[in-house]
Each structure stands twice: as C-alpha cells, then as structure tokens.
Amino acid sequence: MEVVAAPIPASADAAAAAKALEKKLLDLKLSPPLPTPAKKAAAAAAKVAAPLKKKLSGGAGGYVLEDVPHLTDYLPNLPSFPNPLQNHPAYSVVKQYFVNADDTVAKKIVTHKGSSRGTHFRRAGPRQRVYYAADEVSAAIVTCGGLCPGLNTVVRELVCGLHDMYGVKSVAGIEGGYRGFYARNTVELTPRSVNDIHKRGGTVLGTSRGGQDTAKIVDSIQDRGINQVYIIGGDGTQKGAASIAGEIARRGLKCSVVGIPKTIDNDIAVIDRSFGFDTAVEAAQRAIDAAHVEASSAENGVGVVKLMGRNSGFIAMYATLASRDVDLCLIPESPFHLDGHGGLLEFAERRLRDNGHMVIVVAEGAGQDLIAKSMSFADTHDPSGNKVLLDVGLWLCAKIKEHFKKKANFPITLKYIDPTYMIRAVPANASDNVYCSLLAHSAIHGAMAGYTGFTVAPVNGRHAYIPFYRITEKQNKVVITDRMWARVLCSTNQPCFLSLEDVEKAGQEEDEPNVPLVEGENSLVKASPLLCNGNGAHCNGAA
Numbered sequence: 001m002e003v004v005a006a007p008i009p010a011s012a013d014a015a016a017a018a019k020a021l022e023k024k025l026l027d028l029k030l031s032p033p034l035p036t037p038a039k040k041a042a043a044a045a046a047k048v049a050a051p052l053k054k055k056l057s058g059g060a061g062g063y064v065l066e067d068v069p070h071l072t073d074y075l076p077n078l079p080s081f082p083n084p085l086q087n088h089p090a091y092s093v094v095k096q097y098f099v100n101a102d103d104t105v106a107k108k109i110v111t112h113k114g115s116s117r118g119t120h121f122r123r124a125g126p127r128q129r130v131y132y133a134a135d136e137v138s139a140a141i142v143t144c145g146g147l148c149p150g151l152n153t154v155v156r157e158l159v160c161g162l163h164d165m166y167g168v169k170s171v172a173g174i175e176g177g178y179r180g181f182y183a184r185n186t187v188e189l190t191p192r193s194v195n196d197i198h199k200r201g202g203t204v205l206g207t208s209r210g211g212q213d214t215a216k217i218v219d220s221i222q223d224r225g226i227n228q229v230y231i232i233g234g235d236g237t238q239k240g241a242a243s244i245a246g247e248i249a250r251r252g253l254k255c256s257v258v259g260i261p262k263t264i265d266n267d268i269a270v271i272d273r274s275f276g277f278d279t280a281v282e283a284a285q286r287a288i289d290a291a292h293v294e295a296s297s298a299e300n301g302v303g304v305v306k307l308m309g310r311n312s313g314f315i316a317m318y319a320t321l322a323s324r325d326v327d328l329c330l331i332p333e334s335p336f337h338l339d340g341h342g343g344l345l346e347f348a349e350r351r352l353r354d355n356g357h358m359v360i361v362v363a364e365g366a367g368q369d370l371i372a373k374s375m376s377f378a379d380t381h382d383p384s385g386n387k388v389l390l391d392v393g394l395w396l397c398a399k400i401k402e403h404f405k406k407k408a409n410f411p412i413t414l415k416y417i418d419p420t421y422m423i424r425a426v427p428a429n430a431s432d433n434v435y436c437s438l439l440a441h442s443a444i445h446g447a448m449a450g451y452t453g454f455t456v457a458p459v460n461g462r463h464a465y466i467p468f469y470r471i472t473e474k475q476n477k478v479v480i481t482d483r484m485w486a487r488v489l490c491s492t493n494q495p496c497f498l499s500l501e502d503v504e505k506a507g508q509e510e511d512e513p514n515v516p517l518v519e520g521e522n523s524l525v526k527a528s529p530l531l532c533n534g535n536g537a538h539c540n541g542a543a
C-alpha cells in the first residue's frame, strides 16, 4: 500500500529528470520549484502551503507504517554520506549504535490474540548514512507559544548535540517565536553560549503567540540559507511547522523541518508525555501543600488552587493524585454543577462539616460554560487564536463565599492560590532535563538522516518520528471514563457530577473501545442508579 511516488532513476538525462521531478512533485501534491521572480509573490499568495502527502505502507498482520517525509521524496538525487558517529570516540564503542533502517515503534502496546498489528511510526535514532555534511549544515532553532520548563534544555542540547555528535558549527537562534524569522536578526548559538541555560526557566530565545506567516518564514529560511529548522512548541506551533515543511517542499528546498513537542498541559496526542509536565506537576504540588496548610489551620478553611489546563486537566489530575490532600478536583473534561442536590456547594458543606477544612484544585478550563451563563462577557482570542478563558478560580471562590454567607453559623475562611506563572517559569527538574536531552538528540539524528516534516517524541517508551498531521489532528484529553480519572474520584471521594448522557458522550470520545462491561457487576451505565446520587459518592455508588 505504498503511496509515495516511485524514485526517479539516477540515469535519466537532465530533461527527463526535470520532467520526472515535476511529475513527482505533482504526485506529492507539491508544485515544482518556482522561478525566482515569481517565487515570493506566489508564496505570499499561498498563505498556507499544501501539507506534505501522507506516507502509508502496509505489512503482514495488519501492520501499518505511518512514515514521515524524506528529502529524497522530492529531491531524489541527493547524495548521502557515512554517518560521522561511526568514528566518534564516545559512540563508536557502542555495540549497536545505529538503529535498523526498518525499525518501527508500535502505537498501541496492548494487543490481544488475533488483533491486528496496527499503526507504527519510524523509530528515532542515528542512521548509517546522513544527507548533510557537517560544514554544510546551517541550523536554526525557534521556541513558540507559552513557556514551559525545559525549553532552554532542549535549545542547549540541540546546539551541543549538533556540535558534539555531527561537528555542526552553524546554529542560529530565532528570537521571539515565529515572527522572529522575519522581524528580528538571528543570534549565534554555540556550545559555550548555551552552556548553563538549562539551569534557567523560560527560553533564552524568547517566545510569542501569533506571527505565523508561512510565506515570510520560508522566505527568511531561504534567504538566510538555513537547511535544518528545529521548531519547539505545542499543537499550534506544530500546525505552523507542518505548513512551513509543506512550503519548503513546494519550493524544492533541501531543508529539514523538525518539530519538538512542547506543552505544559500535556495535551499533545499520541506521545507518552511532554517535557516540562513532570516539573509542572511537582511545582503544582507545592501550591496544593500551601493551600492545605492554610485550610487546615483555619476554622472551616477552604483552599482553592487554580492550575493550568485550557482544554485538558492533566496537571490538575496528576497533582491531585500525587498530593492526596485534595477534596475536589475540577477539570475541563468533566462537567459539574454548583447548586442543588448533588452539586458542588452541597458537597463542600458536607466535607467541611465532616473534616473542618477542604482543598479544591481547579483547572483553568473547567466550568467555562457555567461562568459564561452567569455573567456577560466578550468572546476574545489571543494572537494564536486560543480563546481567552474566564477566571474560574475567582468565580468559584465568589460562589463559595456567597453560598456560605447565606448560612447561619457557618463562617468559612477561603484562601485562593493562583500559581500559574510560577509553575511554568521554573527550570526543568532532573527527569525532564534528561528527557529534553534525548528529544534533542532524536531530533538531530532525524534531520541529519534527511527526514523532514515530523515531530519527535516517545511512544510507548521508544522515541519515534511522527508525521505532523498525527500530532495536530486531535488534542489529548483526560478520558473521564478511564481508570485514571476513577483513581482521582476514589482518592478525593468527590461526586462525579456526571449524567448518563455525559458518560455516554465521554465513552464515544475514547481512543480504544472498552472491554464490554459485565452487566450488573461493573457496568457503570446500566447498573448504577446511584450515578450522581448527590450524596458525595463516586459514580459507582460507593460512599
């Protein structure tokens, strides 16, 4: 089921080769390189370039390889060279340093007897042959979107990895996100200049939202002679990177575009986890600890902590599970209600009567529909097109205070902590630092081997090259019908708030079909008349 155009024979004469290249680019839904005068105008008109064509191939037992583009897909006669790592004193002693050409990584690790082998991605790592000579490489690195612990570590390891492993001397930093390509000068990055940046939070390159202008960015790449672009950012950034890779291929440039996924919210699909997430959960922990100390030291103390999580509640969920001091965790994926039987306020009252204090963790994207209903607001977006959220933390605190004010003899002391920017401004912890180094190395090996248009990340523990479209087509979300969310409900003993309809809807969004539930025993939907029974019990009715 190979859908990539067949390679052009090396023996073809110049005219035939040009014709074949044109045909091949058309097959790939790419236009041939444009003549110079027309180039910029046409590129400016084509605001968003055509995506690189999907490369799928099949194998026995339902094996599917979702491969990533290679420069030779549109530049078939590119020369390759032996990988210099063969002679590197540190790496040449490693028994099997190079990965096998056809090694792939399975997307699904849990399989069943008779199940099909499913989707695989190309395994990351150094190849026997590379498509760039060291002195030919002119690399550029850019960081985009929100801050995240580990950005500087990735930048450092890209610079040092290119230099130490492949002898690359020319690495430029693009300042201030995507718009830095065309609005700013570049900064020279050397192993010396990046030596200790991993100890600092933020990004030494600066970052921004917006500024994604594919044509202008590719003009800049072309004008500056950049031939490897490392783009560090979240889902928005990876969409931008896909568009840049498409435009570069359309212009027939020898330039690898590599995405390195960054999201503190851990909401990028397919990959195991994103760098900085571990550090963020650790930092969130400290805010929860503070809220717990405050709440448990006051009469009817309520500690409210707002954590990041625009659309996905992973930080809130993991921080809650790690802490065990949390009484209520609210995430965007799980709807809730305040008033009446089974509502949040009723639960808060009961928890305060039982324990004398409580801690609430709320992800910033939770309850947005409720807030919108209770106040008038203007629907605004940031320069990247992300919806500007209403402050759920302040709103929730106001609602809780209002509720208890009306109660006779029920004074509460509420403390609100919003550690958002403190959490993401810290340097990466040890495990994220190591993770960032491996990501950078995998990215470099992929670019040097001539691959392009891919994101690098671990999938089931092994680093893989994943086509951009796979990363951007869907956002990773907490599955509220999954065991992990059940663990949260179990640890907090909070109401699940869900209606039958919510559960069914959540089930439809799941990636994999569930093993059929045993009716009457573990069947949540059918066997639980206690679903949202309002007594503060879990979905399954256990008090």
Ligand SMILES: Nc1ncnc2c1ncn2[C@@H]1O[C@H](COP(=O)(O)OP(=O)(O)O)[C@@H](O)[C@H]1O
Pocket: 144, 145, 146, 177, 178, 179, 208, 209, 210, 211, 212, 233, 234, 235, 236, 237, 238, 239, 240, 241, 243, 262, 263, 383, 384, 385, 386
């Ligand atoms: N659909 C898109 N196509 C191309 N570029 C995008 C898209 N969405 C966002 N971007 C660009 O990616 C960069 C970062 O996006 P943003 O969503 O703010 O952060 P993140 O990459 O962390 O998700 C911005 O420069 C933005 O303009």
Ligand SMILES: O=P(O)(O)OC[C@H]1O[C@](O)(COP(=O)(O)O)[C@@H](O)[C@@H]1O
Pocket: 145, 146, 147, 148, 234, 235, 262, 263, 264, 265, 266, 267, 308, 309, 310, 364, 382
């Ligand atoms: O205030 P800013 O800079 O827009 O950033 C806040 C947003 O960034 C986020 O942290 C997401 O960023 P990521 O791209 O790292 O996942 C959201 O949780 C939050 O809404």
Ligand SMILES: [Mg+2]
Pocket: 145, 234, 235, 236, 237, 386
């Ligand atoms: Mg985004």
